[in-house]
Amino acid sequence: MSDKVYRASTTAPVNIAVVKYWGKRDAKLNLPTNSSLSVTLSQADLRTLTTASCSASFPASEGDSLLLNGEPSDISGARTQACLRELRSRRAALEAADSSLPKLSTYPLRLVSENNFPTAAGLASSAAGFAALVRAIANLYELPASPSELSLIARQGSGSACRSLFGGYVAWRMGDKADGTDSMADQVAEASHWPDMRALILVVSAAKKGVSSSSGMQQTVATSGLFRERITTVVPENMAIMEKAIAEKDFEKFAEVTMRDSNSFHATCADTYPPIFYMNDVSRAAIRAVEAINEKAGRTVAAYTFDAGPNAVIYYQEKDTEAVVGTFYHVLQGADIGGWKSADIKGLKPTISLDENVAGLLKGGVSRVIMTGVGEGPVKTDEFLVAEDGTPAKR
Amino acid sequence: MSDKVYRASTTAPVNIAVVKYWGKRDAKLNLPTNSSLSVTLSQADLRTLTTASCSASFPASEGDSLLLNGEPSDISGARTQACLRELRSRRAALEAADSSLPKLSTYPLRLVSENNFPTAAGLASSAAGFAALVRAIANLYELPASPSELSLIARQGSGSACRSLFGGYVAWRMGDKADGTDSMADQVAEASHWPDMRALILVVSAAKKGVSSSSGMQQTVATSGLFRERITTVVPENMAIMEKAIAEKDFEKFAEVTMRDSNSFHATCADTYPPIFYMNDVSRAAIRAVEAINEKAGRTVAAYTFDAGPNAVIYYQEKDTEAVVGTFYHVLQGADIGGWKSADIKGLKPTISLDENVAGLLKGGVSRVIMTGVGEGPVKTDEFLVAEDGTPAKR
Numbered sequence: 001m002s003d004k005v006y007r008a009s010t011t012a013p014v015n016i017a018v019v020k021y022w023g024k025r026d027a028k029l030n031l032p033t034n035s036s037l038s039v040t041l042s043q044a045d046l047r048t049l050t051t052a053s054c055s056a057s058f059p060a061s062e063g064d065s066l067l068l069n070g071e072p073s074d075i076s077g078a079r080t081q082a083c084l085r086e087l088r089s090r091r092a093a094l095e096a097a098d099s100s101l102p103k104l105s106t107y108p109l110r111l112v113s114e115n116n117f118p119t120a121a122g123l124a125s126s127a128a129g130f131a132a133l134v135r136a137i138a139n140l141y142e143l144p145a146s147p148s149e150l151s152l153i154a155r156q157g158s159g160s161a162c163r164s165l166f167g168g169y170v171a172w173r174m175g176d177k178a179d180g181t182d183s184m185a186d187q188v189a190e191a192s193h194w195p196d197m198r199a200l201i202l203v204v205s206a207a208k209k210g211v212s213s214s215s216g217m218q219q220t221v222a223t224s225g226l227f228r229e230r231i232t233t234v235v236p237e238n239m240a241i242m243e244k245a246i247a248e249k250d251f252e253k254f255a256e257v258t259m260r261d262s263n264s265f266h267a268t269c270a271d272t273y274p275p276i277f278y279m280n281d282v283s284r285a286a287i288r289a290v291e292a293i294n295e296k297a298g299r300t301v302a303a304y305t306f307d308a309g310p311n312a313v314i315y316y317q318e319k320d321t322e323a324v325v326g327t328f329y330h331v332l333q334g335a336d337i338g339g340w341k342s343a344d345i346k347g348l349k350p351t352i353s354l355d356e357n358v359a360g361l362l363k364g365g366v367s368r369v370i371m372t373g374v375g376e377g378p379v380k381t382d383e384f385l386v387a388e389d390g391t392p393a394k395r
Numbered sequence: 396m397s398d399k400v401y402r403a404s405t406t407a408p409v410n411i412a413v414v415k416y417w418g419k420r421d422a423k424l425n426l427p428t429n430s431s432l433s434v435t436l437s438q439a440d441l442r443t444l445t446t447a448s449c450s451a452s453f454p455a456s457e458g459d460s461l462l463l464n465g466e467p468s469d470i471s472g473a474r475t476q477a478c479l480r481e482l483r484s485r486r487a488a489l490e491a492a493d494s495s496l497p498k499l500s501t502y503p504l505r506l507v508s509e510n511n512f513p514t515a516a517g518l519a520s521s522a523a524g525f526a527a528l529v530r531a532i533a534n535l536y537e538l539p540a541s542p543s544e545l546s547l548i549a550r551q552g553s554g555s556a557c558r559s560l561f562g563g564y565v566a567w568r569m570g571d572k573a574d575g576t577d578s579m580a581d582q583v584a585e586a587s588h589w590p591d592m593r594a595l596i597l598v599v600s601a602a603k604k605g606v607s608s609s610s611g612m613q614q615t616v617a618t619s620g621l622f623r624e625r626i627t628t629v630v631p632e633n634m635a636i637m638e639k640a641i642a643e644k645d646f647e648k649f650a651e652v653t654m655r656d657s658n659s660f661h662a663t664c665a666d667t668y669p670p671i672f673y674m675n676d677v678s679r680a681a682i683r684a685v686e687a688i689n690e691k692a693g694r695t696v697a698a699y700t701f702d703a704g705p706n707a708v709i710y711y712q713e714k715d716t717e718a719v720v721g722t723f724y725h726v727l728q729g730a731d732i733g734g735w736k737s738a739d740i741k742g743l744k745p746t747i748s749l750d751e752n753v754a755g756l757l758k759g760g761v762s763r764v765i766m767t768g769v770g771e772g773p774v775k776t777d778e779f780l781v782a783e784d785g786t787p788a789k790r
Contacts, residue, residue: 224662225624225625225628225629225632225655225659226621226624226625226629226659226662226663226666228624229620229621229623229624230620230621233620234620234621237620256668259668259669260620260668263665263666263667263668263670264620264621264666266665267619267621267662267663267665267666268621268662270658270661270662270665271621271658271659271662272658273651273654273655273658274654274682274686275658275682277679280676280679281675281676284672284675287669287670291669
């Protein structure tokens with residue numbers, strides 16, 4: 001029995017949906033009530049790095065383990081277990097077909113994962129986390145699986161994780177099979193197709209963590225009288241318009257659907273009983289600011305969208321940086337917040353002055369910004385978080 | 396020609412819907428996209444007093460006029476004109492049939508109107524205003540019209556005004572005729588049927604007046620993808636459950652539909668493009684407070700509802716005053732706000748302590764309260780705002 005430690009590392013990106021996933025038709029398999037579409041964000045700013053390792057020398061009594069941002073993380077949950085089981089069984093099939101292969105499927109897994117952004121930012125890190133976990137183990141096991149095939153597995157860990165297996169513009173097709181084998185992601189367009197898509201994230205501190213998206217969406221499915229219309233009519237229309245807008249790099253259409261779909265999603269949350277509110281007065285001020293920016297520009301240069309929290313994600317094109325980022329930068333200038341990239345904000349002039357109330361809410365409520373843009377999918381890397389001897393790397 | 400000044404005075408109540416009117420299928424005739432149902436509130440706390448007067452001695456050159464809260468008010472708008480025209484033509488028909496009647500329909504009208512509550516409270520006063528105007532002129536003209544018939548006229552002034560022609564529990568049936576002759580109000584139950592229905596209004600100061608309900612609802616009709624489901628499915632179900640709940644004095648059902656329908660209405664506002672937000676963080680804190688009160692009570696003792704503004708209206712039954720009013724009174728006690736009725740709050744003990752964040756928002760955002768309850772419809776009165784000689788009474 002060899003003492004060799006097998007290792008594989010990958011990074012995986014965060015994605016922010018422009019047509020939202022909200023609602024499961026099968027909670028166990030993470031099958032959604034509707035398709036969704038997202039933009040993958042650059043890993044230079046937001047990414048998870050995961051090393052998967054295994055070895056016959058790892059004590060079996062230890063079992064599989066995950067160290068996340070330096071802390072042991074519970075992987076006994078059904079979602080993580082489903083991912084590990086699927087990946088192992090695929091490896092076991094390869095081993096059964098070729099007896100020369102080492103029996104990695106029988107070794108305990110040591111997984112170590114780190115985000116390059118603060119968890120406190122309240123950004124959904126589970127998508128990047130499960131995408132990196134699945135991609136890293138697939139690399140370790142040398143599975144001949146396409147990103148779409150891996151998306152089937154990542155989906156079972158966290159629905160939106162399936163979209164983080166691709167870069168650029170990514171659709172998660174809901175599928176209609178009961179076993180979920182057709183509920184997977186595909187790439188609508190490469191990042192290079194429309195590379196000047198940028199995102200400004202306004203991190204808004206919530207007084208209190210809201211309802212988790214996993215339980216929130218099921219409350220919506222169960223109680224919102226308006227939800228059915230969203231999944232049967234609104235989202236299918238939004239998906240079709242959005243795919244065309246991306247194909248044509250039509251920012252006005254992209255922006256309108258992005259804003260309308262975010263509104264529709266939060267409307268179904270507000271229609272849940274009891275109601276779920278993720279946005280607060282600061283979030284709404286960000287909407288008013290985007291509206292003012294677009295009005296001043298005389299065309300749609302910015303689009304807001306909100307996930308299951310108060311943070312605003314504002315999409316814009318690089319050419320409109322001054323109109324969009326310039327406005328927020330000048331409003332927030334006095335506030336002591338981090339995240340501005342000096343190269344990107346240098347020389348930006350304020351193009352409009354916002355309503356006093358809107359400006360005051362933003363200034364008081366935005367705790368940091370993240371400036372990023374569309375980016376690539378998971379990338380294999382030689383940066384390992386597990387040393388050659390199998391010990392987790394020092395942080 | 397006589398110099399006699401004919402006068403009639405009436406009061407009319409405010410009503411707060413528990414199934415909301417939002418959306419017109421005919422903007423000119425004020426025909427709604429859905430039926431609605433409201434509770435008429437006591438005129439001891441909230442009412443409009445209107446005196447209608449006319450005289451052959453009033454100069455024709457002066458035309459019709461309205462003095463509202465001491466200020467001349469424009470009545471040239473199409474909605475007010477529609478009401479005056481309808482009332483005059485009914486009077487003219489009486490005069491044509493009986494030549495002994497004075498030709499009041501040909502005299503200029505002097506209308507004087509006063510609210511017993513501050514306009515600044517942001518309470519929809521147009522419902523009480525139009526109901527009082529129509530009822531006062533109908534009295535002046537001695538029209539043999541039922542409240543339902545008058546509701547057809549008041550509806551053309553302000554949709555929800557048609558519900559203020561009755562006391563107690565009132566439905567506005569949307570009707571289906573193109574000319575609107577079947578779109579009128581009727582009484583679902585007298586106030587005396589369920590007299591212990593109380594309302595605590597938390598007046599929340601808005602930083603800025605939101606979109607007017609009249610234009611807001613038409614934006615919703617035109618742009619919300621979820622609105623159709625509300626009017627075709629959600630509201631008809633809510634109307635049916637609500638009528639049954641009132642008939643059976645089933646507060647739990649009444650409360651659930653009230654809260655769900657308010658949520659549904661504001662959800663369609665949030666789904667409007669661009670989105671309309673009437674509620675703010677203080678409004679949402681009121682919702683969380685009601686949820687906490689109900690949870691502590693182990694049954695539903697309070698129900699929130701919000702109109703086109705941030706004020707919370709909280710329905711409860713008199714027996715639950717301590718659980719409901721006691722909680723809000725003790726949270727708001729330190730804040731210098733008016734409206735508490737000392738007799739009603741005397742000895743109320745705090746039953747729960749609210750979440751710190753919720754309490755802080757309420758304390759900082761509620762500017763006054765109004766304690767009231769279900770009440771009667773318009774009442775004829777001998778209190779005149781126009782003197783016998785035709786001059787407006789001194790305020």
